[in-house]
Each structure stands twice: as C-alpha cells, then as structure tokens.
Amino acid sequence: MPSASTPQLRGMALLNNAHLNKGTAFTEEERRLYGLEGLLPTQVENLDRQVERIHRHLEAKPSNLERYIYLSGLRDQNETLFYKVLMSNPARFVPIVYAPTLAAVCQQFSHIYRRPRGMYISLDMRGRIKDVLHNWPMDNVRFMCVTTGGRILGLGDIGVNGMGIPIGKLDLYTACGAVPPDSLLPVQLDIGTTNSALRADPLYLGLRREPPPIEELDSFVEEFIEAVQEVFPQSCIHFEDWKGTDALRYLKKYHDRVLCYNDDIQGTAAVTLAGLITALKIKNESLTQQRFLFLGAGSSGIGTADMLVSALKQEGLSEQEAIDRITLMDVNGLLETSRSDLLPEQERFAKDLPPSRDLLGMIKTVKPTVLIGVSTAGGSFTQEVVEEMSKLNERPIIFPLSLPQKNGECTAEQAYEWSKGRALFAAGLQYPEVMYNDRTFYPGQANNFYIFPALGLAVYATCPKLITDEMVIEAAQALADQVDPAARERGRLFPPQSDILEVSITSATRIAEFIFDKNAATVERPKDIRAWIENLTYKPRYTD
Numbered sequence: 001m002p003s004a005s006t007p008q009l010r011g012m013a014l015l016n017n018a019h020l021n022k023g024t025a026f027t028e029e030e031r032r033l034y035g036l037e038g039l040l041p042t043q044v045e046n047l048d049r050q051v052e053r054i055h056r057h058l059e060a061k062p063s064n065l066e067r068y069i070y071l072s073g074l075r076d077q078n079e080t081l082f083y084k085v086l087m088s089n090p091a092r093f094v095p096i097v098y099a100p101t102l103a104a105v106c107q108q109f110s111h112i113y114r115r116p117r118g119m120y121i122s123l124d125m126r127g128r129i130k131d132v133l134h135n136w137p138m139d140n141v142r143f144m145c146v147t148t149g150g151r152i153l154g155l156g157d158i159g160v161n162g163m164g165i166p167i168g169k170l171d172l173y174t175a176c177g178a179v180p181p182d183s184l185l186p187v188q189l190d191i192g193t194t195n196s197a198l199r200a201d202p203l204y205l206g207l208r209r210e211p212p213p214i215e216e217l218d219s220f221v222e223e224f225i226e227a228v229q230e231v232f233p234q235s236c237i238h239f240e241d242w243k244g245t246d247a248l249r250y251l252k253k254y255h256d257r258v259l260c261y262n263d264d265i266q267g268t269a270a271v272t273l274a275g276l277i278t279a280l281k282i283k284n285e286s287l288t289q290q291r292f293l294f295l296g297a298g299s300s301g302i303g304t305a306d307m308l309v310s311a312l313k314q315e316g317l318s319e320q321e322a323i324d325r326i327t328l329m330d331v332n333g334l335l336e337t338s339r340s341d342l343l344p345e346q347e348r349f350a351k352d353l354p355p356s357r358d359l360l361g362m363i364k365t366v367k368p369t370v371l372i373g374v375s376t377a378g379g380s381f382t383q384e385v386v387e388e389m390s391k392l393n394e395r396p397i398i399f400p401l402s403l404p405q406k407n408g409e410c411t412a413e414q415a416y417e418w419s420k421g422r423a424l425f426a427a428g429l430q431y432p433e434v435m436y437n438d439r440t441f442y443p444g445q446a447n448n449f450y451i452f453p454a455l456g457l458a459v460y461a462t463c464p465k466l467i468t469d470e471m472v473i474e475a476a477q478a479l480a481d482q483v484d485p486a487a488r489e490r491g492r493l494f495p496p497q498s499d500i501l502e503v504s505i506t507s508a509t510r511i512a513e514f515i516f517d518k519n520a521a522t523v524e525r526p527k528d529i530r531a532w533i534e535n536l537t538y539k540p541r542y543t544d
Helices: 009-014 028-033 048-061 064-078 079-088 090-097 101-107 127-132 157-175 196-201 213-233 243-252 261-282 299-312 319-324 360-368 383-392 412-418 454-461 469-480 485-489 497-517 530-535
Strands: 120-121 143-147 183-188 237-239 260-262 292-295 326-328 370-375 397-400 424-427 434-438 440-441
Touching: 009 260, 028 120, 028 299, 048 064, 048 079, 064 090, 064 101, 079 090, 090 101, 090 157, 090 497, 090 530, 101 157, 101 326, 120 127, 127 213, 127 412, 127 434, 143 326, 143 454, 157 183, 157 454, 157 497, 183 213, 213 243, 237 243, 237 261, 237 319, 237 397, 237 454, 243 260, 243 261, 243 299, 243 370, 243 412, 261 397, 261 469, 261 485, 292 299, 292 360, 299 319, 299 326, 299 530, 326 360, 383 412, 412 424, 454 530, 469 497, 497 530
Parallel strands: 120 183, 143 183, 143 237, 237 260, 292 326, 292 370, 370 397, 397 424
Antiparallel strands: 434 440
16 A cells, blocks of 8 residues: 555545555455545455456457457556466466567557557657656666667567567566566657658657668767666666667667667577577587577677677687687678678678578588577578478477567478477477477477566666676576476477566576676675575565
C-alpha cells in the first residue's frame, strides 16, 4: 500500500494507479480505510486466484496479438498482477510479450496504441533533452532500453513503431531476471523514418520526416547520452534495434565512456557463444578447433564475430589466428579484400579470396564446422547447404538465427532431416520437438533473453562503471554450464525456458563474482553473493 513517501491515494485514484492497485485483493479493512467500499465486488481474493482468472481470459483470446494487447492493459491497471502472470509461466508468456509476437505488435504499434509507456525523445527536443528527461516520475532509473526503430526484427525502419521492442525487452528484465520494474525506462529516440508508407499513415505517431544526416544524428545522440549521465547517473543504456551501421558506431564510441550495452551485438553474440560452448561439449572439441562461416555481416554478425575473437584469444590464440578462423558473407557476397563497400568493423574480417556470392561454394572452400545465419534471408540454408555441412562434419553446428520465422535461414525439421539427425541446431525462435527416424530432437532457441536479464541483474547489483566483453563472455559461459550432461545427451543446447528465472539468477551470481574479482564493482562485496542477489530481486506480491 502507499508508503510514507507516497501521496495517499483513495477510491478510484488508487484503483487507477498500476503500482499500488491490488484490485479484488484489497482486504475488507483496506477497502474501508481507502474508500474502496462499493467500488469492488464483495469477494476478497489472493494473488494466485487473480492469476487463475487472467489465465482463463488469455485462453479465450483468438491470437497472441490479442493476448499482448490484453496483457498491456493489465500492466496499465495492476503491475504486480502483470508480472506475477508473466513469471508464473515464462515459457508460455515470453513469446507473447517478446518475439515472435512483437513483430506483429511493432507493425501495428501506432494503430493499437492506447496509453503512454516510456519516453519519446524527438529531434524537436534538441537543446532541452535534459529537461525532458526530468519529466520521468522515477528518479532511480537503472536501465533504459533505447531504440530509434531503425532495424526491427527483420521489418526494417519502422520509426516510433519500434517502441514495442524497448517495452518488451524491459518486461523480460523483470520476468526473466527479476530486475525491479520501477528501475526500468523504455526510450524511443524519434529521429524520423525512411519508411514512406508510415510517414503517409494518418495514424502514425512519429515524426513525419527522413532521419537526419550522420553529423546531426551524432550530435543528437551525444546530447541524449550526456543528459542521461546527469539525470540518471547510475543508468545502463541498453541500445536496441538501431540501424546496423549506427549500432556498431555508437557501441564503439560509447562502450568505454559510459555504462552501456548493445543487445543486438553483444547479447546475440553471447547467446550464440553459449550455444557453441554446449555444442562443443557434445562434440568433445575445443573452440579453437572450429572454423566459422557467417551468412550475414551486419551488427549481429560482426558483433558475434568480434565476441568469438575475444573468446578465442582467451583460449590462447592470437588475434590474427582468431580472425583467420572466421569468414563472413553479406548481401553483396564474401567479405574480401577487393571490396570497397566494407565498414571499418567489417574490414578486419576481409579474406584474401576471390569475390563470391555462392554460399555453397564458400562452404566447400573454407570447410566450416559452424554455420551461423544472421542474414534475414529466409530459406538460404538450403538442402544442398546442410548436406554439404554434413559431409564435412560428423556433427555440423547449424544456427539459423534470423527473425521473424519467415526470415529464418532454415527450420529445425529441415536441419535434422537434411543432416540425417546429426545437426546440432539452434534458431532465433523456439521450434517444437522434431521426430526423425524414431528419435526425438530438441531444437535450441538462441534467444537473447537467456543473456540480458541475467547480465542486467548482475549490473543492477554490482553497479560497475562499464560493461566489458569479458563480462559478456562470462555470461555466455555461465549459461552454457547450466546445461547438464543428461540434457546435452538429448541434444539440448540451452536450459529449459521454464527455468529461466533460476537460470538468470545463477548466471547473475557468476557474472557478479566475475565483476567483483576484476575489482569492477562499486559496491562492497558480500559474503554470500547469491543470497545477496536473491534479496535484491523483484518478487511480484502485494504489500500490506
């Protein structure tokens, strides 16, 4: 109920406050005390009974998009009940409040918009961003997920319609990592959009202009970053779904200056690395024995390649030896030295090989042990591609990670069938179990929610000044270590999603230990790190 520091609310004002509302769980005494008598049905219920009712409501909805809209309304009415529902069955609700449903949500965001959530910082606010940030009602913001909407789930530039992504990501910080929700802030930087259809849509909620030139955008982002340091000095800036070139540029510019993290780059890299570590335990091979071929060399591909270089260096290779094991292709073909269109971040991976757009040919040339798809080129891992990987490797590692489903490079069923059940497989979405030759296969989901909630919880607890690649690699290793031998025997590459909160707390404990060991924390090291972290976690329950 309202604390001494909170204005006393009564009646409908209390029922309309999502942070304090308990709905039918208000006791008879509370109803008398706070002017709620007659405003609620007679029966007093506990939180579990309310969750049961919500489950029944959701079962009656015809689609996950309708379930998302319903849950968004629930969050606006009763935050505790919303998170209790999500945390009651993460495996069921993550696909509703996050990918893949978020693709449909973002496409229609301006059309289904109902109430404000988060902050919209537009180019029109230049020169006064700091003052605008002060309008946020919470002072202790510890994480803000920030997007421009420039590259959303394979949908391209959708401007402020991308706001569904920061909202969904931060919901998972709490649902999967128990980070307190009042410390989270979704932010949309409205810089306009290249999408002319959106600009012409009368219901579109963003600026109806093209994005600015790079110099103007850099100045705008710099003002925003500096304002955050002053208004929310302990906040970690989580960059999400920026245009690929912007994502790479801003991570490089700010990762040594401020507390920040790019999930498309570092989160994708970490969960991919975790899946690889598990797969290599199954194969009884080391990371340094692998050869990697990427289809896709945008922010996710380059970020994962960079992370692999760091991990290979930790295993004893030189930087050049690590780079030599990694080959990348993009929409224009192989990253090779004759190309003049490569970004600086791509150039170090350019090979001294003839130009090629032939994925199958490159597999025959470089003989990869690992094939990773971050291309959004649906169906590009063809039967011939998978069969060639299977000729080269007894257990080919095949990770088609692109989202949404139509953009996936191949399906789980295709990978298992074409490899005759030998592939070690993970995708960007969760495929159902696959039966092949009377054997059940369990496709992995290399989804970033295995990484960023745990990393967020560790950062929330330890308050480091920066997030380093070494911390992210530790998150990957901590995740991989939670796949036990029995699960690996069944081909599982990741822990069960149903255990995601326990997985996140275990990973967060490992990451926090690493941060303390590196003297990167700004708080005192507790005797029992896990107990300390568990005590800091958010628990969805009503207060007296």
